[in-house]
Amino acid sequence: MKKVVFLDRDGTLIIDKIYLNDPEDIVYLPGVFEGMQSLRDQGFEFIVVTNQSGIPRGLVQEENLLQIHKNMSKEFAKHGIEILQYYYAPHLVESNHPLRKPNPGMIEAGCEEFSIDRNQSWMVGDRMTDVEAGHRAGMKSIFLHGSEDPNVSKYDPPEGMADTFLEVVDLIVSWQDK
Ligand SMILES: [Mg+2]
Numbered sequence: 001m002k003k004v005v006f007l008d009r010d011g012t013l014i015i016d017k018i019y020l021n022d023p024e025d026i027v028y029l030p031g032v033f034e035g036m037q038s039l040r041d042q043g044f045e046f047i048v049v050t051n052q053s054g055i056p057r058g059l060v061q062e063e064n065l066l067q068i069h070k071n072m073s074k075e076f077a078k079h080g081i082e083i084l085q086y087y088y089a090p091h092l093v094e095s096n097h098p099l100r101k102p103n104p105g106m107i108e109a110g111c112e113e114f115s116i117d118r119n120q121s122w123m124v125g126d127r128m129t130d131v132e133a134g135h136r137a138g139m140k141s142i143f144l145h146g147s148e149d150p151n152v153s154k155y156d157p158p159e160g161m162a163d164t165f166l167e168v169v170d171l172i173v174s175w176q177d178k
Contacts, residue, residue: 001117002045004084005172006107006134008125009050012144012165014072016126019054023067026075031165033079038169040081042176047114048072048086049106049123049133055090062090085110101125102132102155107139120176124168128153140175142168 010016015027036046048069054060069086076083087106091097099105107123110116123134126146132155134141143150143158144165150157160171 001115001120002084003043003120004047004110004114004116004122005039005044006047006049006110006121006123006139008101008123008127008130009048009086011126011146012124012130013048019057019059020068021054021060021064023064023071026068026071028075029165033076033081035165035169036076036081037079038166039172042173044172045084045114046081047084047107047110049101049110050086050088051101051129052088052090053092053100055088056092084114101127102129102136104133104137107133107137111137122172128155128158131155131158142171144168 007013013032014029017025052060052065055062065088073083087109089097089099089106091100118138121139123130123139123141124144126144128148128150131141131143135156140159142160142162145163150161162168162171
């Protein structure tokens with residue numbers, strides 16, 4: 001069974017440009033490549049799960065979204081990192097669609113497509129809706145340097161809070177050693 005780190009995209013792996021639609025405008029956040037290499041070396045694999053309400057709003061074209069993910073995969077491959085799959089939820093905020101975080105549908109889809117050990121897997125993101133989606137899928141979650149205050153969230157707190165992607169790695173690795 002795979003142990004997987006489910007990763008939010010915008011604000012976690014790349015700068016959140018708010019409705020990113022240009023496949024040439026991807027800017028990676030500090031420590032992402034190094035951190036993912038460390039996790040890879042610890043036996044983790046990666047799946048990206050991203051809410052994309054910009055699609056139904058007409059602000060993001062689906063072909064561009066797919067090209068963005070292709071470009072990301074190319075860049076990750078240069079660093080020896082493979083992304084198993086990208087799932088995106090092209091649904092409006094108010095839809096409460098099962099795929100849209102905080103619902104766990106994208107993570108569940110990953111668990112259906114791949115054989116995944118939920119006990120050893122994580123969800124990492126910069127919003128409490130990411131944290132909650134991980135919890136609803138039966139995983140532990142890490143909140144990464146978000147603009148929200150997790151302490152005033154209606155959702156249960158994350159198992160770990162990190163200011164940088166490299167701190168995420170430390171949290172996951174130290175949890176494993178427990
Ligand atoms: Mg995000």
